[in-house]
Structures are given as C-alpha cells and as structure tokens.
Amino acid sequence: MTRKGKRLTLIAGAMAILGLAAGLMLFALRDNIVFFYTPSELAKKQTASGARLRIGGLVKEGTVVKNGQDVRFTVTDKTSDLTVSYTGLLPDLFREGQGVVVDGVLQPDGAFRADSVLAKHDERYMPRDVADALKKQGVWQGETK
CATH class of the missing domain: 1.20.5 (Single alpha-helices involved in coiled-coils or other helix-helix interfaces)
Structure with missing residues (x-):
C-alpha cells in the first residue's frame, strides 16, 4: 500500500x-434533547415518577393557590393539565394565563414538584416551544411574526 x-x-x-x-x-x-414537554406529551410518554423534567405551557386560570411561599397551580396546554407545586419566590411576571416553564421532578401521585419556575418576560413573549405546541394543537391565540 x-x-x-x-x-x-x-x-x-x-x-x-x-x-x-x-x-x-x-x-x-x-x-x-427536548427542552421541555407539554402536559399532553407527558401524559402520552408515561414517564416514571422521580424523573427530572421540564414542563411548559400556560398557567390555568383560577388555579393559583398561595400559602406563604408554597404555591400550587396548574400548567395546561388546553388539552391536558398538570398540577405543579413550588416552594419559593415566584418571578414577578408569573400570573394566570401566561406562559411558564417549570423544572423539577414528577411525583408518584402524578403531580409535579418544581425546583424552578420561569415566566415570560413581556406581554408578547412566549417560549417558542410553547407557542409551537399550542399552534400544533390549534389553540394558539397570539400573533405570528
């Protein structure tokens, strides 16, 4: 050679x-590789409890319950809902009907225990993956650019 x-x-x-x-x-x-799952994707995936995940969607209207620093709320993608519990200070822009991404652990009872909560940063912003998931399901109400 x-x-x-x-x-x-x-x-x-x-x-x-x-x-x-x-x-x-x-x-x-x-x-x-997926940045986060929507509640519908999580329901289809059948993830075992104790798994670390990121969940994205909208904070469902009328579900935020605060007790000191303990907060319970529901994340929805308009098809499925997921109850989230969080202890700590929420971002200033956290409110019902807004986009949110939570990072934490799926509990054995099916609820989600969040370690961190990320909220949108202005009136028009929503994480691209959340917007794409809502568009895919036909429930997008925002503007397209």
Whole structure:
C-alpha cells in the first residue's frame, strides 16, 4: 500500500469512529434533547415518577393557590393539565394565563414538584416551544411574526 493509500485509510477509519461516537451520543440523549414537554406529551410518554423534567405551557386560570411561599397551580396546554407545586419566590411576571416553564421532578401521585419556575418576560413573549405546541394543537391565540 502506498503512502497516500495508508493516509486515506487512516482518515476514513477516523471518520467512521467519529460518526459512530456521534451516533451513540445522540442515541443516549434522545429523551433529554427536548427542552421541555407539554402536559399532553407527558401524559402520552408515561414517564416514571422521580424523573427530572421540564414542563411548559400556560398557567390555568383560577388555579393559583398561595400559602406563604408554597404555591400550587396548574400548567395546561388546553388539552391536558398538570398540577405543579413550588416552594419559593415566584418571578414577578408569573400570573394566570401566561406562559411558564417549570423544572423539577414528577411525583408518584402524578403531580409535579418544581425546583424552578420561569415566566415570560413581556406581554408578547412566549417560549417558542410553547407557542409551537399550542399552534400544533390549534389553540394558539397570539400573533405570528
């Protein structure tokens, strides 16, 4: 084999190994690549309790109950609802009917225990994934840009 042939074989082997490594990483991360799940996607996924997840949707009207720093509310995508409990200070812009993303753990009773709550930052903003999920379900009420 000539010098050029050896070099070509080495490069092809390295590319194959890099491709295999990238494929294995993507396969291992396939469930963690999603930024968040909507309540409907979570219901279909049948996730085991104790799993760390991010849930996105709208805060359902009339569901926010505050008791000191303990807060319970419902996140909805207009198809399914998920009860969320959170202890701590909520963002200033958190309110009913607004977009929210919560990060936490799914409890054995089906409720969600949030570690952090992210709210929208102005009147027109909603996380793109929440807006896309609402558009997909046909319940989007915002403007399209």
